[in-house]
Amino acid sequence: MSLVGKEFHWLLSVSAGIIMCKIVYDLTGAISPFLYKGYTRLDDKTRVEWKNRGFSTFHAVVVAAASLYLLVGSDLFYDGSQAESVINRTSSFSDTILGVSTGYFLADLAMICYYFPALGGFEYILHHGLSLLSIVQSLVSGQGLIYILMVLFSEITTPFVNLRWYLDNASLKNSRLYLFNGVALFFGWLVARILLFIYFFYHMFIHFDQVKKVYPMGFCTLLTVPPVLTMMNLFWFTKIAKGMVKTLAKSRHNR
Secondary structure, eight states, rough: OOHHHHHHHHHHHHHHHHHHHHHHHHHHHHHHHHOOOGGSSSSSHHHHHHHHHHHHHHHHHHHHHHHHHIIISSSTTSSSSOSSSSGGOOOOHHHHHHHHHHHHHHHHHHHHHHHHTTTHHHHHHHHHHHHHHHHHHHHHHOOHHHHHHHHHHHHGGHHHHHHHHHHHHOOOSHHHHHHHHHHHOOOOIIIIIIIHHHHHHHHHHHTTTHHHTOOHHHHHHHHHHHHHHHHHHHHHHHHHHHHHHHHHHHHHHHH
């Protein structure tokens, strides 16, 4: 694919990501009254966040599934499958996913800033900013895709986070679904955002001869952004763990 063709592909993918967010945002608002009768009684700010979390969940499912396929289901990163080093491997499909994800983060970041701080504080701006920086660099340079996909797969925890918020706002904190979701969130976060990041750093270590050949800014990003995201994940994990313990204790007390 020529450079012009690639640039058009990127632009199309990013636009598709933004349009996807808009469509799912509107669909969430349209179907929610049929799924939850109390939706119409929610205030405007809560309804905005309700719909925002709708496209957040959709994006998470799409990119997590695509990342899992590219990392495990395809032969893109298998040893010996390509002459290119593992750090330089890409495909048209992976470029599409990165473009769509870029569109999502742009749309979500725009909403976070517009409604600040209703949809999230500075930590969300930092998270989205670092994510955009990393994804765009990988998309343009064609390097470090395997690490971007690992991080994007960690978005698989987002549906559990959003479901907890939905149940909380639907006054279902005492339901069994809330309890089960909390446990699933704890273990999902442990696997996708703690253990996976440990493997992330291990993979970087054993492939450091390739990693250090990444262009300078990308190399610096690989060395700085993942540790920051890891610290944020650990911080949120402690809050999730405390919340789960509290919910389990309350559940036992109510028996």
